[in-house]
Amino acid sequence: xxxxxxxxxxxxxxxxxxxxxxxxxxxxxxxxxxxxxxxxxxxxxxxxxxxxxxxxxxxxxxxxxxxxxxxxxxxxxxxxxxxxxxxxxxxxxxxxxxxxxxxxxxxxxxxxxxxxxxxxxxxxxxxxxxxxxxxxxxxxxxxxxxxxxxxxxxxxxxxxxxxxxxxxxxxxxxxxxxxxxxxxxxxxxxxxxxxxxxxxxxxxxxxxxxxxxxxxxxxxxxx
Numbered sequence: 001x002x003x004x005x006x007x008x009x010x011x012x013x014x015x016x017x018x019x020x021x022x023x024x025x026x027x028x029x030x031x032x033x034x035x036x037x038x039x040x041x042x043x044x045x046x047x048x049x050x051x052x053x054x055x056x057x058x059x060x061x062x063x064x065x066x067x068x069x070x071x072x073x074x075x076x077x078x079x080x081x082x083x084x085x086x087x088x089x090x091x092x093x094x095x096x097x098x099x100x101x102x103x104x105x106x107x108x109x110x111x112x113x114x115x116x117x118x119x120x121x122x123x124x125x126x127x128x129x130x131x132x133x134x135x136x137x138x139x140x141x142x143x144x145x146x147x148x149x150x151x152x153x154x155x156x157x158x159x160x161x162x163x164x165x166x167x168x169x170x171x172x173x174x175x176x177x178x179x180x181x182x183x184x185x186x187x188x189x190x191x192x193x194x195x196x197x198x199x200x201x202x203x204x205x206x207x208x209x210x211x212x213x214x215x216x217x218x219x220x221x222x223x
Contacts, residue, residue, distance in 0.1 A: 001142065006146060043070070045067075070147060073111075122143060123141065161183060181200050
């Protein structure tokens with residue numbers, strides 16, 4: 001199985017939709033995804049993700065299923081700022097035992113449980129940090145799925161899939177708007193898979209059309 005995790009296009013957060021640049025990103029992304037044999041489309045319920053997905057739904061002639069649990073993660077950083085966790089100063093996480101942060105863990109545990117439920121529907125049952133394929137309802141192992149979601153959610157979900165501590169993922173990685181992160185269920189042995197990222201925050205669709213990457217989500221010295 002292969003998963004294409006998409007961050008929504010450049011957003012207008014005030015209206016929860018896309019800027020003109022974001023629409024151009026989404027259109028070029030749809031063109032790119034039309035070259036991939038996508039089986040299923042999923043999307044966050046939020047407007048900016050839905051608007052991004054709409055271009056690909058049209059290009060692929062497929063309707064996206066809305067997954068409420070993939071909406072943006074809203075967890076404040078532990079530094080008394082107004083930033084979300086993935087914008088916080090990494091130094092403030094060094095001695096943080098986030099497992100004791102009840103508000104964070106409630107959200108994280110929900111994502112973990114919903115993720116496991118989704119994959120079981122697709123035939124893959126999680127066991128520790130691997131997934132075992134359990135054939136059902138003629139589901140094929142070679143599914144290719146795409147999920148349109150958000151930067152914070154994407155980092156949080158990747159941390160769970162890859163068994164990386166959440167605070168390290170939040171403070172050390174960044175997902176560009178409209179970027180494609182590709183996760184392969186690497187089977188070794190057959191029907192026992194370990195998720196592996198084979199492309200992170202890739203922007204081939206923007207480079208093809210000479211569109212500049214958005215800086216939305218970077219708070220410091222991105223030039």
